C-alpha cells in the first residue's frame with residue numbers, strides 16, 4: 001500500500017516534500033497540500049508488461065516546474081516520489097533561467113549569457129549555432145525536461161502496437177500539458193497512427209536512468225541540437241535537478257554549429273548508420289560526408305581502439321605490453337577525439353595498472369578519469385561515486401607503501 005503520511009507531519013506541517021516524499025496515486029492523493037509536489041491529481045492505469053507483469057503507471061504533472069515551464073512525467077508512484085527533491089530544486093532552475101529567454105532577455109532584462117542562437121540549417125531543419133567563442137569544457141546550455149516517459153511504456157520498435165493502457169496515459173499526459181504547441185512542433189516528423197507523445201519523444205528524447213528505471217526525457221531547447229558523429233558538445237544529465245546540460249568537448253568558434261551525438265560515440269561508420277536509422281535521416285555530418293578514404297582510416301582507428309581495449313584487459317597481457325598498448329590506445333583515441341570516453345577508458349586503465357602492481361600509474365589514470373567523468377557525467381552519479389571509492393583504495397595502498405619504505 002502507498003505511504004500516505006509523513007512521520008514528521010505532526011511536528012512540521014510545512015515539511016519540505018524533499019524530506020518526506022509521499023507515494024501518491026489517483027486513489028490516495030497526499031493529504032496536504034493535495035498531490036504535492038505535483039499540481040495535478042495523478043491519473044493511473046495498471047499496465048501489463050511483456051512477461052505479464054502488472055505495473056501501476058501514473059501521469060504526474062506540475063505546471064510550476066522550472067519557473068512555470070511545466071513538466072509531465074509518466075512513471076511509477078515510487079519513481080514519482082523519488083523525483084520530489086529534484087522538483088523542488090528551485091535554485092538550479094533559477095540559476096539556469098536564461099534558457100527561458102526570448103531574444104536575449106530574461107524576464108525583460110538584457111541577457112548576454114547565452115552563447116548560442118537557434119537558426120535554420122540547410123538540410124537539417126533547425127539547429128543551434130554559437131554566437132561567440134565557447135571554451136572547451138564550458139557549459140553551453142542547461143535545459144529542463146517537459147515530458148518524461150518510463151521506457152516500459154514504449155513499444156521497442158516504432159509502429160509496433162503499443163499497450164492500450166499506455167495510449168490512455170499518453171492522452172492524459174498530452175491533455176495536461178499547458179504548452180501543446182511545443183510538443184506538436186517537435187513531433188511533426190512521423191506519419192499517422194503514432195501518438196504525438198511517442199512521436200515527439202522518439203525524435204527528440206534522451207535516455208535517462210531515474211530511480212533505477214529507464215526513461216526517456218524531452219528537453220525542448222537541447223533537442224534543437226543536430227547530430228554529429230564527431231560532436232563538439234556532450235549532453236550531461238544531473239539527477240538532483242533533472243537538468244540536461246550541453247558541455248563543450250572542444251573550443252567552438254562563433255558561427256559553428258553546436259552538435260551532440262545521438263548514439264554512443266566511438267562506433268565505426270557501418271554501426272553508426274545502423275544506430276541512426278531510428279531517427280530517419282541521412283546523416284550529413286562532417287565525418288559521414290568525409291571522403292571515402294578518410295572514413296576508412298577513421299574506421300580502422302576505431303576498430304583498432306576496440307581491439308586494444310580488449311587486449312589490454314586480457315589477463316595474459318604483461319605489464320610491459322600493457323604500457324605499450326596504453327600508449328598506442330591513447331594516441332588513437334586522441335586522433336578520433338573520443339574525449340567524452342576518456343573517463344570510461346581511464347577508469348579501466350586505473351584498475352589494470354592497480355592489478356599489475358603499479359598504484360602510482362593507477363592513481364594518475366584514476367584522477368584523470370574522475371576529472372573527465374565529473375565534466376561529462378553526473379558528479380553525484382554512480383560512475384563518479386564508484387571512481388572516488390576506487391581512488392580511495394589506491395590511495396590507501398600508496399600510503400601503506402610509503403609507510404613501509406620509511
Ligand SMILES: C[S@@+](CC[C@H](N)C(=O)[O-])C[C@H]1O[C@@H](n2cnc3c(N)ncnc32)[C@H](O)[C@@H]1O
Nearest residue numbers: 124125126204223224225226227281283284285
Ligand atoms: C532532435 S531533432 C534536431 C533538431 C531539428 N533539426 C529541428 O529542426 O528541430 C532531430 C532531427 O534533426 C535532423 N537532423 C539531426 N542531425 C542531422 C544530421 N546530422 N544530418 C541531417 N539531419 C539531421 C533529423 O531530421 C532528425 O530527425
